Amino acid sequence: MRSEGRISCSKITWRGREAYVLQNGLIRIVTLTGGGHIAELKFLQGSGFPDVNPLWIPPWKTIEPFRYRAPIHASKYGSAIEGKLLSGLVGHNICLDYFGPPSREEAKQGLSTHGEAPSSKWRKTDFEMTRDEVALSLSAKLPVACLTLHREIKLRERESVVYFKETVINERKYDHFFHWTQHVTLGSPFASHRHANVTIPAIQGKTDVHGYEEGKSLLAPGRFFRWPFAPGRRGKKTDLARFFQREGFGFVSALRVDPARQIGFIAAMNTRLNLAMGYCFRRCDFPWVTVWEENRAIASPPWNGRTQARGLEFGSTPFPVLRREAFASGCLFDTPTHVSIPARGRKTIRYVAFLARTPRDFGPIRDVTVKNHQMIVEGRTPNRKIYVAARGIPEIW
DSSP states (O other), X not given: OEEETTEEEEEEEETTEEEEEEEOSSEEEXXXXXXXXXXXXXXXXXXXXXXXXXXXXXXXXXXOGGGOOHHHHHXXXXXXXXXXXXXXXXXXXXXXXXXXXXOHHHHHTTOOTTOSGGGSBOEEEEEEEOSSEEEEEEEEEETTTTEEEEEEEEEETTOSEEEEEEEEEEOSSSOEEEOOEEEEEEOTTTSOTTTEEEEOOEEEEEEOTTOOGGGOBSBOTTOEEETTEEEBTTSOEEETTXXXXXXXXXXXXXXXXXXXXXXXXXXXXXXXXXEEEEEEEETTTOOEEEEEEEESOOOSTTTTTOOEEEEXXXXXXXSOOOHHHHHHHOOBTTBOOOEEEOTTOEEEEEEEEEEEEOOTTOOSEEEEEEETTEEEEEESSTTOEEEEEOTTHHHHO
């Protein structure tokens, strides 16, 4: 383990998986080398803040996804199309270079859901530490897409903020069009029907035209709506800002982040735990948020009808569908649904995650803004604000 005062970074084993943990005296973040998944983001025990991890941990035992082999693992995790991803899936994973399942032909070539990145072996490529901050860089090669992905994770001393920097390099001699989505998934005990809610700065939305797995969709397919009230299958509106409203059902819907904003966000809070979390990003980088929920609906392995999870997935495209379908559909709400990199070029995107303790009677989050060296979380109650120190913000935006 390497440390400088309260700043530290070490290689660990997390539930049988190879991982790195970064700490700054206030929070800790755990990232796995198998798929690059972020498994934990929470306040440290003894910090005086709620030390619950908001990110979802599946009820099944995970493995390194690059070790998935269908003859051995399909009965436990499902076929290679989804099983390869699900065998290693936790918390926050990246979808690159497509968002959704592979086609039948792509699956025959070994591709699985959400692209190569969340199932690949990531390797440490750089590391920097001072008394004030720590930065760890991991990279993954995507041989089929001919892309290289670099991710830097940085903590600054005594801040409840994580700074992410991702760079995608196009190794091809021609322009590449693709999808780039941060698949953030929240789970119990933070995600709660009675005590938790979601805030997204969006107005326009659309439900997935394909419905949901095994025909168990909570929402009417292919319908437009205004956030947060989406049309249910039986005509009754469903408030998507609330978690887990009808057991045995799930849904997928897409939201366009308010185009009047420069900085978009996803945020959630639990009033019983007095804990808020969220991510902030530039809207020009990630104009879409896909809201997904699994509420004990899918009976097949590894879900087995026992999983509750809520995905808040901010990215470059609205729906997790076949690549050919996504590109054929074109724009939605006059907003592009893909991103591109020129031949032999590169593209860098930055975003941040945060944690905050909320006072009693704070109410649901109304807004999250970034100003100078801090993030401001506003409650629905007038004049209720939380100021989260983020001295690194001017460096990235």
